[in-house]
Amino acid sequence: MPSFPALLRDDVTEAEAERLQGEFKARVQLRPLPMPRTATGVDIAYQTTSSAAAVAAAVTVAIPSMKLIETAQVAGSCPFPYVPGLLAFRELNLVSRALQTLDQPVEVLLYDGHGIAHPRRFGAASQLGLAFGIPSIGCAKNRFHGSMAGGLEAGRFATAPIRDDATGEVLGVAMRMQDNAKPVYVSPGHLADIASAVEIVKACAGGSRLPEPIRQADATARKHVRFFEE
DNA sequence: GCGACAG
């Protein structure tokens, strides 16, 4: 059960959503997180770009074997529009419903989006982790807030810091999951720090560009979205 | 005013 259900609402206005982020962002905690035994990836697949029909999936795998432990998926709607900075209000309601159908406890959440690498240091990964009081890590496919400092080497697991353009504060890292692959953007969500987040995402590396828990959640969600449409 | 803009 979530500690802060308000962070999972999808029936708020944009103004209310921003107010909620401002109210809760200070409760995010960054600290070392010991290597967990499992990681749970979550993702959503939509039937249409702008519409609400979607399927959320949660997949728990063992670390470091990446063997499947449990998977859950739920179909529903995401009525809140996509607004840069407010992704949480579009996705977390459905995501939370998928999470609550898991039988096994969740040790750390890997979210397909940013954590503190966000204009208000409160991306969807942070909001999800805080809502449930569970450690979370953001792992996004594209940069959103901040810029990469310096160059990024070509090899697997090469990293480069992502820092706030105004303050210079390091918010996360860009990291290649495979040689020469486009990097993913890793930032702490909640109850983890940058170093821990990087080590955990590394431990979840498989053979693709995305960490295995997220790749599997993505695959599961789109498979079911397709099935529900037919 | 002109870009930038997670999914």
Add this chain to the structure above:
DNA sequence: ATCTTGTCGC
């Protein structure tokens, strides 16, 4: 995010 075939490469 999603619409989409073949094609280049490991």
